[in-house]
Amino acid sequence: MIKAIAIDDEPIALNIVRSHAAKxxxxxxxxxxxxxxxxxxxxxxxxxxxxxxxxxxxxxxGIDFFNSLNRKPLVIFTTAYSEHAVTSFxxxxxxxxxxxxxxxxxxxxxxxxxxxxxxxxxxxTKDHLFxxxxxxxxxxxxxxxxxxxxxxxxxxxxxxxxxxxSRMTFSEAANxxxxxxxxxxxxxxxxxxxxxxxxxxxxxxIGGFKIPVSEAYxxxxxxxxxx
Numbered sequence: 001m002i003k004a005i006a007i008d009d010e011p012i013a014l015n016i017v018r019s020h021a022a023k024x025x026x027x028x029x030x031x032x033x034x035x036x037x038x039x040x041x042x043x044x045x046x047x048x049x050x051x052x053x054x055x056x057x058x059x060x061x062g063i064d065f066f067n068s069l070n071r072k073p074l075v076i077f078t079t080a081y082s083e084h085a086v087t088s089f090x091x092x093x094x095x096x097x098x099x100x101x102x103x104x105x106x107x108x109x110x111x112x113x114x115x116x117x118x119x120x121x122x123x124x125t126k127d128h129l130f131x132x133x134x135x136x137x138x139x140x141x142x143x144x145x146x147x148x149x150x151x152x153x154x155x156x157x158x159x160x161x162x163x164x165x166s167r168m169t170f171s172e173a174a175n176x177x178x179x180x181x182x183x184x185x186x187x188x189x190x191x192x193x194x195x196x197x198x199x200x201x202x203x204x205x206i207g208g209f210k211i212p213v214s215e216a217y218x219x220x221x222x223x224x225x226x227x
Contacts, residue, residue, distance in 0.1 A: 002110075002117050006032040007039045007062070008054035008078065013099065017052050017078065020106040026114055036065050048073050050094075050113050055079040067219075074116055076109050092174045092184075116175055129176050131157055131166050138164060142181060146206050148173055148190040158209070183221060186214045 004027055006017040014032045021029040030048060033039040036057055053075050055062040066075055080099040094116060095109035130137040140157060149156045150170035157164045157173075166173070174182075174190060183191050189211050191204065198205040199221065203212050213221065 001028050002026055002050050002074075002113060003048045004029050004050040004052065005039060005042065005048050006052040006078075007034075007036055007057075007065070008032075008052075009034050009036075009057045010054070013054065013078065016100075017106075020103050021052075021110075023103065024107060024110045027110055036060050036062075040065070040068070043069065047071060049117055050074045050076065052076050052078055056081060074113050076113060092171045119175070120179065126178070131164050132168075133164055133166050140164065142178060142192075143194075145177075145182075145192050146195045146209070147192060147211055148177075148182075150188040160207075183217075185217050185220060186212050187216070 004021065006014055006021070006029060008014045008017070011034060014034065018029060018032055021027045027050070030046070031039075031042055033042070036059060051066070051073055053062040053066060055077055056079060057065075060068075062077060062079070066072065074094050076095045076097060077093050078097045078099060078101070082098055094113045097105060097109055127143070128139055128141045131140050132138075140159065144159045144161075146158045146160065148170070149158065150173075153167055153169060155166055155168055155170055155173040157166065170188070170190075174184065177190070181193055183193050185191050185204065191206060191211060195206045196204050197207065199213070202214075203210050204221075205211070
């Protein structure tokens with residue numbers, strides 16, 4: 001069962017999420033909030049697996065709210081505005097629901113969350129993944145990966161001895177990685193925490209390669225105790 005909360009400053013929008021969630025057997029909506037800061041207080045005491053999160057809110061945006069969380073659950077953004085879609089997927093959002101959304105579209109987003117939830121929880125001891133490149137699936141151990149680099153709809157997995165190029169989104173690639181071992185340091189880069197040799201103000205070094213660190217993601221290094 002996925003424990004979830006919903007945050008939206010519009011009560012009508014929360015009613016829709018609550019009604020839809022009640023129809024999804026694997027979603028348990030614990031609470032819903034019109035005040036993001038009350039939700040933050042709740043999360044300090046009761047961590048959840050998933051947040052349905054509005055983006056346009058009066059005191060704090062959903063994106064800033066999510067970035068403020070040290071422990072980031074899965075997130076499905078809900079909004080009436082389409083211009084934040086790219087930013088939401090850079091944050092590895094499960095999905096982006098554009099209001100008004102149907103029950104069918106809501107269920108589709110929940111199914112994606114369910115798959116990711118099961119992957120993260122059942123594969124906690126898994127030491128490898130399979131990367132599709134062309135018509136092949138290549139087995140790669142997590143400890144071989146130095147960093148990931150995004151370029152459009154492709155991701156390069158930079159390994160200790162070679163690079164593998166795969167057609168996928170950066171969010172899809174990020175969701176294949178185990179929590180706690182890799183750090184998002186830039187909109188286009190994820191680094192293996194134990195492979196970092198040196199950290200400077202706007203870049204870090206892994207095995208002789210210099211990789212940019214953007215201000216938007218520098219806090220992630222702090223959370224890993226790297227700064």
